[in-house]
Amino acid sequence: MSQSAVTRLYLMQVGSMPEYQIPIVCYLVQTNDGRNILIDSGLPEIMPEGEADFVNERDVIEQLASIGLKPDDIDTIISTHYDGDHAGRHGSFTKAQYVVQRAHHLDAASNPRFADIRSQWDQPMERIQLVDGDTELLPGLELIETSGHVPGHQSVLLRLPQSGTILLTIDAVPFGEGFTRDVQDDGSNPDAAAIRASTLKLLDLVEREHIGLVIFGHDSEQWKGLKKLPAYYE
Numbered sequence: 001m002s003q004s005a006v007t008r009l010y011l012m013q014v015g016s017m018p019e020y021q022i023p024i025v026c027y028l029v030q031t032n033d034g035r036n037i038l039i040d041s042g043l044p045e046i047m048p049e050g051e052a053d054f055v056n057e058r059d060v061i062e063q064l065a066s067i068g069l070k071p072d073d074i075d076t077i078i079s080t081h082y083d084g085d086h087a088g089r090h091g092s093f094t095k096a097q098y099v100v101q102r103a104h105h106l107d108a109a110s111n112p113r114f115a116d117i118r119s120q121w122d123q124p125m126e127r128i129q130l131v132d133g134d135t136e137l138l139p140g141l142e143l144i145e146t147s148g149h150v151p152g153h154q155s156v157l158l159r160l161p162q163s164g165t166i167l168l169t170i171d172a173v174p175f176g177e178g179f180t181r182d183v184q185d186d187g188s189n190p191d192a193a194a195i196r197a198s199t200l201k202l203l204d205l206v207e208r209e210h211i212g213l214v215i216f217g218h219d220s221e222q223w224k225g226l227k228k229l230p231a232y233y234e
């Protein structure tokens with residue numbers, strides 16, 4: 001039987017929106033051949049003007065250091081999208097290759113929503129791997145295109161040796177209460193039809209793949225019960 005190349009998943013809370021108790025999070029995936037893959041990088045060190053609702057907590061650099069990793073040990077950053085609470089430290093990882101949906105990267109180039117932290121995500125093209133739609137990045141790690149929150153948003157499906165299949169919805173489904181077939185749009189997404197289609201796509205995926213754990217993007221209630229770095233899923 002072939003074994004998954006993905007061996008560990010770490011979860012870290014790197015910031016929050018205190019008023020709404022919303023956690024800002026990112027993830028580290030490790031493989032059996034020694035790769036360190038970061039999924040998102042959290043808030044920027046200095047918050048852009050107008051983003052006073054967000055506060056940094058123990059940031060991604062500190063949390064990685066606590067398990068013996070330097071920024072240069074990160075070889076890949078899966079960028080789910082370029083919102084400031086997800087791509088805020090991309091520029092700190094100078095050895096990493098960034099993996100992003102082509103539709104998202106192209107949209108971001110002219111979308112003012114992503115202008116604040118452009119210096120973080122607008123890296124030399126030789127360091128950016130553009131992908132189109134659902135993509136198996138390596139055995140046990142699939143990118144799932146889930147537009148709606150933003151064009152070309154991506155979620156991540158992981159297959160771990162013991163924990164089984166884990167879905168990171170990211171901002172396609174930020175809160176568990178929204179993960180239903182009759183999801184009502186709350187008006188916060190630019191494309192309500194697309195967010196609904198993406199929610200249904202992920203619900204279908206969960207049924208088909210017998211996914212044991214679905215981790216929502218910003219769900220404080222769920223987050224309390226999850227393992228956080230230095231603990232991990234394996």
Ligand SMILES: [Zn+2]
Pocket residue numbers: 083085086171217218
């Ligand atoms: Zn978010």
